[in-house]
Amino acid sequence: MENKTTAEQISRLGLSLPPAPAPVGVYKPYLIEGKTLYLSGHGPVQSDRSLIIGRIGRELDMEQGKLAARQVGLTMLSTIVTHLGSLDRIRRVLKVFGMVNCTPEFERHPYVINGCSELFASVWGKDHGIGVRSAVGFGSLPDNIPVEIEAVFMLH
Numbered sequence: 523m524e525n526k527t528t529a530e531q532i533s534r535l536g537l538s539l540p541p542a543p544a545p546v547g548v549y550k551p552y553l554i555e556g557k558t559l560y561l562s563g564h565g566p567v568q569s570d571r572s573l574i575i576g577r578i579g580r581e582l583d584m585e586q587g588k589l590a591a592r593q594v595g596l597t598m599l600s601t602i603v604t605h606l607g608s609l610d611r612i613r614r615v616l617k618v619f620g621m622v623n624c625t626p627e628f629e630r631h632p633y634v635i636n637g638c639s640e641l642f643a644s645v646w647g648k649d650h651g652i653g654v655r656s657a658v659g660f661g662s663l664p665d666n667i668p669v670e671i672e673a674v675f676m677l678h
Contacts, residue, residue, distance in 0.1 A: 528609035531645055532599070539596055540567045542604035552605050559612070559675040561601060563621070565667040566593035575666050579625030582668050584633060590668040591620065591637030598638075598673060599645070610678075615642050615653035617674040623663040631657040638671050 553560045566574035578587040620635030635657035643651040
């Protein structure tokens with residue numbers, strides 16, 4: 523990604539960002555403390571503002587779950603652009619915490635969350651786009667979304 527802005531990288535990858543979601547509760551979508559950006563949990567918002575819905579292992583399969591996690595990543599990028607003005611403010615991804623709404627038998631949580639992690643690596647490169655990560659299964663998530671992800675970034 524040498525000498526490319528993240529906006530150019532997004533364009534080159536053929537990606538489009540959905541609208542940034544507004545909080546639907548008592549929380550901030552993001553918080554900056556020093557050089558650290560914290561993003562609250564995000565769901566898979568689509569371009570028409572609707573959410574991808576369904577439990578992995580029941581209504582959605584593993585590949586659909588991975589695509590939903592990628593969509594969550596795009597939603598997070600939209601929040602960053604909307605509130606910080608540019609993805610170029612991000613120095614590196616520090617941590618990704620992925621929650622997967624799945625059936626009790628489903629065990630491939632890391633594979634699903636790779637949808638977001640691979641997106642971040644493609645935007646910021648492997649050195650800066652990959653941080654530490656957790657990927658865990660949940661019995662339910664708000665509005666029956668398949669994936670919720672929160673993340674922490676270091677700013678320039």
